[in-house]
Amino acid sequence: MKLFLEIALLFKRKALETIRQPVWIISGLITPLLYLIFFGPLLKGLNIADDNVLNLFLPGILSLLAFGSGMGAGWGVVWELQSGVIERFRVMPISRFSLMFGPVLRDVIIFIIQALFVILIGSIFGFDIHWAGSAVMLLLLSMMTAIISAWSASLGLIFQNIESLAAVVTGLQLPLTLLSGAMLPISVGPKWLQIIAHINPLYYTVEASRTLAKGTINSSAVLYAFLIIVPLTVLVLGWAAQVYRKAIS
Amino acid sequence: MIVIEAIHLKKTFRHRNRIVEAVKDVSLDISKGEIFALLGPNGAGKTTTMRMLSTLIPIDEGQAYVAGYNVKTQSNMVRKHIGYVGQLGGSDPNATGWENLILAGRLYGLDRDTVKTEAKKLMDILELNEIIDRMPKTYSQGQKRRLELALGLIHRPDVLFLDEPTTGLDPDSRYNIWGYVEKLRAEGMTILLTTHYLEEADELANNLAIMDHGEIIAKGSPQELKNQISGDVIMVRSKCQRDQLENILSLINILENKDKALIRECLIKGETIYIYVDQGSAALPIILDIFKKQEINIDDISLSQPSLDDVFLKQTGRRLQDTGKE
Numbered sequence: 049m050k051l052f053l054e055i056a057l058l059f060k061r062k063a064l065e066t067i068r069q070p071v072w073i074i075s076g077l078i079t080p081l082l083y084l085i086f087f088g089p090l091l092k093g094l095n096i097a098d099d100n101v102l103n104l105f106l107p108g109i110l111s112l113l114a115f116g117s118g119m120g121a122g123w124g125v126v127w128e129l130q131s132g133v134i135e136r137f138r139v140m141p142i143s144r145f146s147l148m149f150g151p152v153l154r155d156v157i158i159f160i161i162q163a164l165f166v167i168l169i170g171s172i173f174g175f176d177i178h179w180a181g182s183a184v185m186l187l188l189l190s191m192m193t194a195i196i197s198a199w200s201a202s203l204g205l206i207f208q209n210i211e212s213l214a215a216v217v218t219g220l221q222l223p224l225t226l227l228s229g230a231m232l233p234i235s236v237g238p239k240w241l242q243i244i245a246h247i248n249p250l251y252y253t254v255e256a257s258r259t260l261a262k263g264t265i266n267s268s269a270v271l272y273a274f275l276i277i278v279p280l281t282v283l284v285l286g287w288a289a290q291v292y293r294k295a296i297s
Numbered sequence: 298m299i300v301i302e303a304i305h306l307k308k309t310f311r312h313r314n315r316i317v318e319a320v321k322d323v324s325l326d327i328s329k330g331e332i333f334a335l336l337g338p339n340g341a342g343k344t345t346t347m348r349m350l351s352t353l354i355p356i357d358e359g360q361a362y363v364a365g366y367n368v369k370t371q372s373n374m375v376r377k378h379i380g381y382v383g384q385l386g387g388s389d390p391n392a393t394g395w396e397n398l399i400l401a402g403r404l405y406g407l408d409r410d411t412v413k414t415e416a417k418k419l420m421d422i423l424e425l426n427e428i429i430d431r432m433p434k435t436y437s438q439g440q441k442r443r444l445e446l447a448l449g450l451i452h453r454p455d456v457l458f459l460d461e462p463t464t465g466l467d468p469d470s471r472y473n474i475w476g477y478v479e480k481l482r483a484e485g486m487t488i489l490l491t492t493h494y495l496e497e498a499d500e501l502a503n504n505l506a507i508m509d510h511g512e513i514i515a516k517g518s519p520q521e522l523k524n525q526i527s528g529d530v531i532m533v534r535s536k537c538q539r540d541q542l543e544n545i546l547s548l549i550n551i552l553e554n555k556d557k558a559l560i561r562e563c564l565i566k567g568e569t570i571y572i573y574v575d576q577g578s579a580a581l582p583i584i585l586d587i588f589k590k591q592e593i594n595i596d597d598i599s600l601s602q603p604s605l606d607d608v609f610l611k612q613t614g615r616r617l618q619d620t621g622k623e
Contacts, residue, residue: 050406057403065391132385136448139351140404141376 054142058150066158080109080166096236102175107257108230110163114189117159118196122213125204144292155197156190178263185260188273191281192253198288205291228254252276300364300456300487301327307358308345319345321511332482334498335491337508338617343491344460351381351458364455380449381458386441390434394444398451405452419447439470459490475501495605507609514612526603529577531584534569534597541593548587
């Protein structure tokens, strides 16, 4: 009970911060929309999908959005370390998990709102919405956002400066994105690329998202993705709470 | 009743592959309703000591008890009973003062109504009413510090930790903060503060410990400490040659050996000779006479009661006011 209250209070704090700076929500939306409008049409000429290329492309874009929504968490953490906010919370008798999870939840909720918006805009351009599949897809991608957000926040606590944080987070962003097949399905690439892609958790979410967006929930791609992402979520969130518990000098 | 007890606390940090002993051996006993100051230059280990006592960083060696709980094993109970206002402040710059206060109170477990009553009380005491609906990023340093004090007090803690509470404040705000802290003490709160301001420790603290290089070098009430250096301090500043100044020192030392009651101790720091004497009025003419006979110009001379800085100088050979600027 106390845990839920703490999480709710800390979530509200971060949510208010976002609502007061709506420019971040909008700028977060611009990237997926630009991809949709300026990159999507190029795929139509490539003959990679039998019917509607947007059904293939939009889940990829949403995966990128899920990834991007969590990435910025570390920047906020470094900022709040410098203003002493995190220190003040750390001397309070509250669970370290709530301290970590409140901001993560904010990132997840913002992602879901943005994703719904992208889906609706996508449908104007011809994306076929299957609500049940899309709901499961959003659940899967939300976990991805939570993983990235908790990971980025923890790195912020560990490095305590923007430079090192930016080097690691943005340094990993490009290879992880390219190897996820979010832009184009990895299956159109050579065998060696497909093999490497399998070590990237993001790859499984992208594959599963494509299947789910078509409305197919009962498939091996979806099962694999959940088998990988659920334990990974538990692992990363647990680790992140541990980082909050540990000393910050 | 002892409210804060530290027994041989130690803390080492690894900094760029170098091991830094931030706190070497610190023991403290702080009673209920007492203002206790840790005084010392930057890097003396004051903040590290306070961060160990307030559960922010683990204790490497030693034991600590705060408000009756073991800091190492009952950190959550300690957290319930302490308020902590760090050097950085920690108010959320993007939420209003009111939102900051309410959130803090709710996180400390107060219900909605209680937190509102408590917040209003604190707003009156700390004069926050006019700024409470604005965000701290629009506050002056003094206003911000007052809100941060309120944030640390919202749950009515038994013990309050204040890390450099008046650093960066103008004199007016500083005196205001001193006033609030004194009031809290009068209500029975136990307060541990760190400071590198001599006057702050002198004015505010019932007891203090002077720290340097991770160790306590002197402990007691301000008066007790100053009594160690009984009598007066004569400071003579002269822009003459160093050897001339040393010549004067040796002449005074001869006097010191002859008449210990007249001159107790004498040392040079920079361009200034510090002479600790029993009675300033008796010693001053003699000192002036020495300078006159040696035909050395005096640029500045003063006679004063010993300060905590003289205690620091005696123990370390450095002046606290100088070390702060290093």
